[in-house]
Amino acid sequence: MAFDLDSLNDRQREAVLATEGAVLVLAGAGSGKTRVITSRIAHLMRNRKVPPEQILAVTFTNKAANEMAQRVKVMAPGSGNGSAGRPLICTFHALGVRMLRRTIQHLGYRPNFVIYDDQDQLQLVRGLMEDGVFESDWMQPKDALFALQAARGQGLAAADLLRDEHEPDRRLGRLLAAYEDTLRRMNAVDFEDLLRLPLRLCREHPVPAREFLGQFRYLLVDEYQDTNHTQYDLVREIARPHGNVCVVGDDDQSIYRWRGAEPENIKKFERDFAGVHTVHLEQNYRSTDIILKAANQVITHNADRKPKRLWGRQGEGAPLEWLEADSERQELEAVVNHLRSLRLRRDAKLSDFAILYRSNHQSRGIEELLREEGIPYNLVGGTRFYDRREVKDALAYLKVIANPDDEVSLFRIVNFPRRGIGRTSQTKLADVAAHQGRPALQIMAEAGRYADFAGATGQSMQHFAELVTRYRRRFAEGPLGATFRELLAEVGFHRALEKEKTDAKSREKTVGLIYELEQATDHFGRTREEPSLKSYLEHIALFAMPQDTDERDKPLVTLMTVHGAKGLEFPYVYVIGMADEVFPNKRALDEGQEEEERRLAYVAITRARRALVFSMARARKRYGETLRQRPSRFLLEIDPALFAGPAPGAAGAAHPGHQEQKTKEARERFFENVRKLRETGQGGPG
DNA sequence: GACAGAAGAGTTTTT
DNA sequence: CTCTTCTGTC
Numbered sequence: 001m002a003f004d005l006d007s008l009n010d011r012q013r014e015a016v017l018a019t020e021g022a023v024l025v026l027a028g029a030g031s032g033k034t035r036v037i038t039s040r041i042a043h044l045m046r047n048r049k050v051p052p053e054q055i056l057a058v059t060f061t062n063k064a065a066n067e068m069a070q071r072v073k074v075m076a077p078g079s080g081n082g083s084a085g086r087p088l089i090c091t092f093h094a095l096g097v098r099m100l101r102r103t104i105q106h107l108g109y110r111p112n113f114v115i116y117d118d119q120d121q122l123q124l125v126r127g128l129m130e131d132g133v134f135e136s137d138w139m140q141p142k143d144a145l146f147a148l149q150a151a152r153g154q155g156l157a158a159a160d161l162l163r164d165e166h167e168p169d170r171r172l173g174r175l176l177a178a179y180e181d182t183l184r185r186m187n188a189v190d191f192e193d194l195l196r197l198p199l200r201l202c203r204e205h206p207v208p209a210r211e212f213l214g215q216f217r218y219l220l221v222d223e224y225q226d227t228n229h230t231q232y233d234l235v236r237e238i239a240r241p242h243g244n245v246c247v248v249g250d251d252d253q254s255i256y257r258w259r260g261a262e263p264e265n266i267k268k269f270e271r272d273f274a275g276v277h278t279v280h281l282e283q284n285y286r287s288t289d290i291i292l293k294a295a296n297q298v299i300t301h302n303a304d305r306k307p308k309r310l311w312g313r314q315g316e317g318a319p320l321e322w323l324e325a326d327s328e329r330q331e332l333e334a335v336v337n338h339l340r341s342l343r344l345r346r347d348a349k350l351s352d353f354a355i356l357y358r359s360n361h362q363s364r365g366i367e368e369l370l371r372e373e374g375i376p377y378n379l380v381g382g383t384r385f386y387d388r389r390e391v392k393d394a395l396a397y398l399k400v401i402a403n404p405d406d407e408v409s410l411f412r413i414v415n416f417p418r419r420g421i422g423r424t425s426q427t428k429l430a431d432v433a434a435h436q437g438r439p440a441l442q443i444m445a446e447a448g449r450y451a452d453f454a455g456a457t458g459q460s461m462q463h464f465a466e467l468v469t470r471y472r473r474r475f476a477e478g479p480l481g482a483t484f485r486e487l488l489a490e491v492g493f494h495r496a497l498e499k500e501k502t503d504a505k506s507r508e509k510t511v512g513l514i515y516e517l518e519q520a521t522d523h524f525g526r527t528r529e530e531p532s533l534k535s536y537l538e539h540i541a542l543f544a545m546p547q548d549t550d551e552r553d554k555p556l557v558t559l560m561t562v563h564g565a566k567g568l569e570f571p572y573v574y575v576i577g578m579a580d581e582v583f584p585n586k587r588a589l590d591e592g593q594e595e596e597e598r599r600l601a602y603v604a605i606t607r608a609r610r611a612l613v614f615s616m617a618r619a620r621k622r623y624g625e626t627l628r629q630r631p632s633r634f635l636l637e638i639d640p641a642l643f644a645g646p647a648p649g650a651a652g653a654a655h656p657g658h659q660e661q662k663t664k665e666a667r668e669r670f671f672e673n674v675r676k677l678r679e680t681g682q683g684g685p686g
Numbered sequence: 687g688a689c690a691g692a693a694g695a696g697t698t699t700t701t
Numbered sequence: 702c703t704c705t706t707c708t709g710t711c
């Protein structure tokens with residue numbers, strides 16, 4: 001869309017024109033949020049003549065960043081006062097890496113640092129907990145890592161926890177201290193470090209920090225409700241000198257609390273920044289009135305939210321639909337039949353349809369059925385390419401070569417493919433390294449000197465160390481892709497994988513995976529300006545997305561979780577498995593997260609443009625036993641009159657005779673809810 | 687070090 | 702029930 005202030009609505013224009021000072025844009029679902037952000041950037045450049053390189057827009061996903069950059073390019077081609085620069089549009093983490101690339105040595109790291117992902121982190125925590133300082137029955141490493149992440153995400157340091165009066169917290173503090181020390185020793189950073197270290201730099205080394213951040217005089221933050229504590233502090237640091245900061249978010253779409261997002265940052269923003277100019281975007285350009293009504297009715301049941309109400313001009317549209325069946329199989333068959341007939345009736349493309357669900361495992365049944373029925377689909381989510389064990393193993397070689405101090409990666413591959421360095425030798429190696437305070441790879445290089453590593457094992461260790469050194473040189477000189485291929489061939493990577501897979505199918509798949517990786521590496525080496533090993537690894541850590549080549553143009557039905565659907569829209573949306581304790585999820589309810597689940601339902605509903613269908617099976621098999629299911633509590637919050645035919649809770653399909661009676665009951669329950677809300681001063685659904 | 691059988695877990699996920 | 706991870710044996 002071209003840049004045109006006149007085509008914006010009043011509120012949108014207000015958000016675009018308020019370029020100076022602190023601006024909070026509360027953007028409801030489908031209210032043209034991205035359009036506002038990109039128009040704002042275009043306006044700054046074209047009308048206010050701000051040099052592009054002074055503009056910084058941060059997002060949470062690369063996808064959002066790319067999309068935004070693309071749209072800015074279209075809106076403001078070659079503008080920016082004749083200068084050739086472009087605004088920086090990237091994720092928080094990419095910004096952090098950019099900053100650390102030039103400054104990390106101030107914080108005691110070397111510039112060849114590597115980035116640890118979740119698996120690396122977990123491996124590290126496992127190692128620390130096995131070292132015996134922590135009782136084995138204390139916590140699962142997974143839970144410990146989670147607790148540790150939560151603490152760090154809140155900006156806490158090990159010292160803060162060590163000071164705590166509760167012993168469990170102090171113990172966590174000891175683990176955190178060990179974790180952070182080890183990371184530093186291995187010259188590795190985790191994702192949270194990509195935010196925390198820049199912040200620390202601002203506080204401890206303001207001169208180099210300003211040198212980098214000082215260039216940005218206009219800051220924009222997308223999906224602001226998803227920021228965590230550290231990100232909030234970082235936003236404050238960046239905006240401090242000029243105060244020109246515009247944050248765009250929606251507290252009703254905050255669905256990432258469980259991983260540290262603090263939607264309270266919206267309130268904090270209003271408190272901490274002077275003279276905040278708040279703009280509400282409530283006009284929805286996406287959905288029909290019935291869909292918006294349903295969304296409003298559900299979300300109004302949340303107590304702690306900024307009051308707002310979506311409205312649209314798309315007309316009333318088709319009523320909601322409710323499919324209820326006896327079994328999961330029948331539920332999904334009903335969905336597929338419905339999809340087929342809707343497609344014919346509306347002459348729609350398969351890519352106009354999305355089937356959403358609460359959790360990933362629910363995709364299995366629908367996938368099976370779609371395959372049987374010959375309906376092509378695109379499953380989004382699941383295990384990502386770069387998370388596959390085989391791919392991670394291959395990349396671990398590169399990580400060790402880039403940074404020989406990375407011992408998590410080192411131990412991952414030290415005996416894969418097999419080279420006779422078994423568990424016992426590895427433990428000894430780790431002990432010697434810890435005892436001497438020297439990197440394990442160095443010990444390996446000198447293995448001959450140690451009685452422990454006499455014979456074949458020592459030889460093998462020296463050989464491995466030599467391989468790493470040799471390839472470090474080769475990667476520095478030779479082409480990335482070819483060198484990588486030679487490396488894998490030399491260590492016998494393919495052979496080892498083939499040996500390990502017994503059936504032909506998985507063998508084929510694995511080999512294909514590694515081939516794909518080699519291709520991708522080669523492509524990077526050929527097309528990048530800086531095709532170094534270091535930048536390749538950085539690229540993988542930061543930008544490697546679920547091999548998402550945007551398949552939305554292809555004729556495929558989209559299958560994904562509601563989380564995955566955030567930010568997207570589809571003409572026709574099915575939300576399957578709408579049973580209570582499935583959606584809302586049982587475990588989330590147990591943890592008191594009903595409101596977050598409701599926001600998730602709100603996100604699901606607001607994805608639909610023209611038609612919205614919910615479905616449920618009355619019985620579900622769980623771990624062998626059969627459970628009876630009731631409709632999701634969220635569906636009972638929707639006025640039954642918005643549904644075509646029987647509404648959820650009416651149980652119409654099973655007992656046609658009682659249908660009218662049950663519908664009446666559902667209606668009464670609905671207005672009962674409305675009354676309750678009025679009494680508590682929340683305002684009722686409309 | 688390979689393999690079989692037991693035991694345990696079983697939301698959401700980007701960077 | 703099903704998939705993953707751990708444990709113990711040869």
